[in-house]
Amino acid sequence: GAGVSQSPRYKVAKRGQDVALRCDPISGHVSLFWYQQALGQGPEFLTYFQNEAQLDKSGLPSDRFFAERPEGSVSTLKIQRTQQEDSAVYLCASSFRTRAGELFFGEGSRLTVL
Amino acid sequence: GESVGLHLPTLSVQEGDNSIINCAYSNSASDYFIWYKQESGKGPQFIIDIRSNMDKRQGQRVTVLLNKTVKHLSLQIAATQPGDSAVYFCAENPNAGGTSYGKLTFGQGTILTVHP
Numbered sequence: 550g551a552g553v554s555q556s557p558r559y560k561v562a563k564r565g566q567d568v569a570l571r572c573d574p575i576s577g578h579v580s581l582f583w584y585q586q587a588l589g590q591g592p593e594f595l596t597y598f599q600n601e602a603q604l605d606k607s608g609l610p611s612d613r614f615f616a617e618r619p620e621g622s623v624s625t626l627k628i629q630r631t632q633q634e635d636s637a638v639y640l641c642a643s644s645f646r647t648r649a650g651e652l653f654f655g656e657g658s659r660l661t662v663l
Numbered sequence: 664g665e666s667v668g669l670h671l672p673t674l675s676v677q678e679g680d681n682s683i684i685n686c687a688y689s690n691s692a693s694d695y696f697i698w699y700k701q702e703s704g705k706g707p708q709f710i711i712d713i714r715s716n717m718d719k720r721q722g723q724r725v726t727v728l729l730n731k732t733v734k735h736l737s738l739q740i741a742a743t744q745p746g747d748s749a750v751y752f753c754a755e756n757p758n759a760g761g762t763s764y765g766k767l768t769f770g771q772g773t774i775l776t777v778h779p
Binding site for chain 2: 553580582589590591592593594597599604605640642644646647648649650651652653654655656657
């Protein structure tokens with residue numbers, strides 16, 4: 550596709566439900582990042598993949614958060630037993646570089662936990 | 664960068680004026696900096712970047728200035744247009760502990776409003 554695609558754009562979950570958020574990066578992009586953006590704040594790093602390898606998951610807030618990129622392309626961020634504090638926009642970004650360079654962000658998935 | 668919660672700094676300008684948005688970054692080891700523009704309901708959009716071996720870089724209508732001595736970054740927008748209205752974030756690549764792959768730390772955002 551022309552850009553990073555994320556789905557769903559909006560997700561409402563009841564507390565305790567599991568959710569899965571999908572990211573389809575730009576074709577050929579090696580690096581993939583997940584960020585969490587709370588209302589009124591800047592994005593905060595969650596995790597990083599280089600191809601299918603998850604090289605950094607230091608930003609995941611708890612073991613309820615899990616991300617995968619099994620074939621080095623599409624990635625899924627899964628949140629188990631959602632809590633109200635998980636409500637945020639989850640942004641995916643990709644880059645063709647493996648070193649610091651421009652990241653291309655998707656439009657995000659807005660999660661609201663009731 | 665510090666998070667300021669819901670109370671983001673704001674800047675209001677008239678169309679055609681020049682805008683300057685400032686950012687203080689936190690890590691003296693950072694070697695790469697980016698400015699992003701984020702419109703409501705959208706993801707951040709790259710504007711311009713600069714590496715630590717430079718102190719100024721110009722793009723189309725935008726200039727980024729880097730002062731490593733005081734850990735300060737600024738974005739200058741010339742002839743600001745209503746379409747420039749958005750939240751602007753600076754971001755740094757800490758480049759510590761092997762994070763040269765581009766893990767970014769975002770600073771506080773600034774809300775820019777351009778009045779016609």
